[in-house]
Amino acid sequence: MNIKNNKRKRQSMEKITKAFIDMLQTQELHKISVTDICMRAGLNRTTFYANYMDIYDLADKVLDSLRDEVEKLYSEEITQSFSIDGYEKILNHIYENQILYRSCFKLGMEELPILQYDINAAAGYFDNQYIRYHIEFFRGGFNRIVKLWLEDGCKESPLTISEIIHQEYKARI
Numbered sequence: 798m799n800i801k802n803n804k805r806k807r808q809s810m811e812k813i814t815k816a817f818i819d820m821l822q823t824q825e826l827h828k829i830s831v832t833d834i835c836m837r838a839g840l841n842r843t844t845f846y847a848n849y850m851d852i853y854d855l856a857d858k859v860l861d862s863l864r865d866e867v868e869k870l871y872s873e874e875i876t877q878s879f880s881i882d883g884y885e886k887i888l889n890h891i892y893e894n895q896i897l898y899r900s901c902f903k904l905g906m907e908e909l910p911i912l913q914y915d916i917n918a919a920a921g922y923f924d925n926q927y928i929r930y931h932i933e934f935f936r937g938g939f940n941r942i943v944k945l946w947l948e949d950g951c952k953e954s955p956l957t958i959s960e961i962i963h964q965e966y967k968a969r970i
Contacts, residue, residue: 810848812838814862817855821900826856856904863901866890867909884939884962888955891943899947908940938965 816837820829829852835842849855870890887909891898939962946958953961 806848809838809840809844812840813845813848813855814859817852817859818896818900821903822896826852826904859897860901860904860906863897863906885955885959888943888958891947892951892955895947895951898943902944902947908936909943938962 813834816834817829820833820837831842831845831852834852834855835845849858867887867890870886891909942958942962946953
């Protein structure tokens, strides 16, 4: 396997992804063309098609990449308990990667790829009743707060947003 070519391929894919994400900030997905991405990335269309089937394949891979990043970010929580107090980690990640998250929501990501929810804590908070509804209420609220925060340019700190979420959640119990 030729390592030099692998590095070149990886760099080309990074250029394509960056150009695509940059263009998503000002254009709708259906208005972005492969030619426009390639011109912005300084690459040939052949390079694009060597890595992606079309714009929608690229969009899917961007979403998959974000999910993988979040999974790595929460690798400890996957094997342990996940609590409301741990959301500052993802909020910091969102703050540091605002354009990527805005792009993913624009591409149709319905909710953040939060991997787990502390069902035991929720059961205690809500006397073990209607837990499924409480979880969905929390997820919906959390996602909407993040979307609003991103729309406003993340003016508040991740800690402030985490405290707002924590206060809202605790106010319900």
